[in-house]
Amino acid sequence: MIWNEQAECGSVRDRRAMQLERLQWSVRHAYEHCAPYRAKMIAAGVSPDDVRTLKDIEKLPFTTKQDLRDNYPYGMFAVDMEKVVRIQGTSGTTGKLTLVGYTERDLDNWAECMARTSASAGLTPKSIVQISYGYGLFTGGLGMHGGAEKMGCTVIPISAGNTERQIMLMRDLGVEALACTPSYAMHLAEMIEKMGLDRSEFRLKYGVLGAEPCSEAFRREIERRLGICVTDIYGLCELTGPGVAYECAEQQGMHINEDLFYPEIIDPETGRVLPEGETGEIVFTSLQKEAFPVIRYRTRDLTSLTSEPCACGRTTRRMSKVLGRSDDMIIVRGVNVFPTQIETILMEMGEIAPVYMLVVDRKSNMDTLEVQIEVSQKLFGDTVKHIEELVNHIGERIRTRLGVSATVTLVEPGSLPRSEGKAKRVTDRRKI
Numbered sequence: 117m118i119w120n121e122q123a124e125c126g127s128v129r130d131r132r133a134m135q136l137e138r139l140q141w142s143v144r145h146a147y148e149h150c151a152p153y154r155a156k157m158i159a160a161g162v163s164p165d166d167v168r169t170l171k172d173i174e175k176l177p178f179t180t181k182q183d184l185r186d187n188y189p190y191g192m193f194a195v196d197m198e199k200v201v202r203i204q205g206t207s208g209t210t211g212k213l214t215l216v217g218y219t220e221r222d223l224d225n226w227a228e229c230m231a232r233t234s235a236s237a238g239l240t241p242k243s244i245v246q247i248s249y250g251y252g253l254f255t256g257g258l259g260m261h262g263g264a265e266k267m268g269c270t271v272i273p274i275s276a277g278n279t280e281r282q283i284m285l286m287r288d289l290g291v292e293a294l295a296c297t298p299s300y301a302m303h304l305a306e307m308i309e310k311m312g313l314d315r316s317e318f319r320l321k322y323g324v325l326g327a328e329p330c331s332e333a334f335r336r337e338i339e340r341r342l343g344i345c346v347t348d349i350y351g352l353c354e355l356t357g358p359g360v361a362y363e364c365a366e367q368q369g370m371h372i373n374e375d376l377f378y379p380e381i382i383d384p385e386t387g388r389v390l391p392e393g394e395t396g397e398i399v400f401t402s403l404q405k406e407a408f409p410v411i412r413y414r415t416r417d418l419t420s421l422t423s424e425p426c427a428c429g430r431t432t433r434r435m436s437k438v439l440g441r442s443d444d445m446i447i448v449r450g451v452n453v454f455p456t457q458i459e460t461i462l463m464e465m466g467e468i469a470p471v472y473m474l475v476v477d478r479k480s481n482m483d484t485l486e487v488q489i490e491v492s493q494k495l496f497g498d499t500v501k502h503i504e505e506l507v508n509h510i511g512e513r514i515r516t517r518l519g520v521s522a523t524v525t526l527v528e529p530g531s532l533p534r535s536e537g538k539a540k541r542v543t544d545r546r547k548i
């Protein structure tokens with residue numbers, strides 16, 4: 117189902133004209149009401165009057181996480197506090213929190229984005245939705261909540277945690293859609309199997325799963341184990357939260373809510389704007405945000421854009437699944453490795469549980485990479501010879517595909533930590 121024909125399926129020409137008008141408003145709004153934006157534009161020798169075409173956006177300076185940190189907590193707000201009705205923040209646990217604000221209209225726009233997202237994932241006003249994203253400063257819970265309620269779904273705001281109770285409610289209430297991170301969905305699937313419950317006792321059909329990178333193979337495994345269709349959703353609190361982009365049933369990348377967010381892909385090293393189709397860092401400019409406008413915000417997320425038509429009928433540009441954050445990328449002896457690349461290899465093996473941890477260390481000035489993988493219960497009782505073969509095979513695939521050698525360690529089922537929110541896939545001991 118399409119929630120907003122005009123915004124999602126309208127003509128591209130009309131959309132570009134609307135984007136330009138909104139971009140001009142947004143840049144002026146930031147310049148006039150937010151001192152750090154004004155200072156940066158003046159230093160770069162540009163003013164809002166210089167934005168005459170969409171391409172002129174490239175004249176504007178980038179905004180980084182550091183700018184947000186330097187102006188913590190209210191320095192980047194562009195309206196009086198009496199207009200700010202909500203504060204949310206990042207899920208990050210290190211360093212200063214990133215806090216953002218919303219006006220009433222910002223919240224309406226956010227709920228609109230999430231209603232589009234929910235409709236695109238298959239939800240209808242009849243759906244019962246279990247929201248297992250965390251509620252609180254993290255935008256997952258309240259973001260999904262606003263959109264699902266706006267579309268008229270029955271919402272269960274259970275938040276993350278207490279997995280057994282989640283499963284009982286899911287079964288007893290006939291939940292049709294689950295909203296949480298992919299890693300938590302996988303954990304729920306494992307627990308359902310462990311509790312000896314049968315899938316036929318559940319009415320689950322859809323998963324609205326995002327907030328962390330997830331390989332295509334990991335998605336398929338969740339779909340198989342829970343018997344659902346999984347759509348990916350993307351966002352970050354700096355821009356609003358979830359709902360910046362969302363997949364449709366075609367599962368061919370995420371449609372960007374282009375009436376509200378203007379995307380660009382840049383080379384993370386040089387800052388040069390890259391042509392469509394190339395992979396780089398996605399940068400967003402908000403087009404209507406009042407309380408917390410963002411101009412060319414560097415997300416650090418690596419992806420690519422396409423404007424190829426999509427079979428669903430939406431005409432918005434799509435971003436591919438996020439490969440990872442440039443700061444999640446580990447560099448092992450000069451080779452760039454993303455957890456999702458290792459995940460793809462592991463998932464192909466079939467015999468291991470989809471739970472793993474990459475441990476990077478430095479011994480005698482050499483980087484080492486250890487891939488710890490949980491074996492499945494079935495394999496746990498298997499012959500030593502078979503297990504050795506499996507270990508060699510995984511190591512070989514990592515070496516040939518990624519060009520880096522790794523020690524593969526199989527660990528007992530259930531021994532690696534499970535996450536109720538975003539999974540931690542890397543332990544980098546070099547930084548300790």
Ligand code: DLL
Nearest residue numbers: 207256326327328329349350351352353357358438
């Ligand atoms: O994670 C917002 C969100 C909540 C998105 C629920 C989707 C679902 P932050 O806590 O600010 O906001 O973290 C934002 O998470 O820059 C990406 O690195 C990562 N991320 C978010 N969605 C995806 C996704 C929320 N679908 C950071 N795939 C972003 C990969 C994602 N990474």
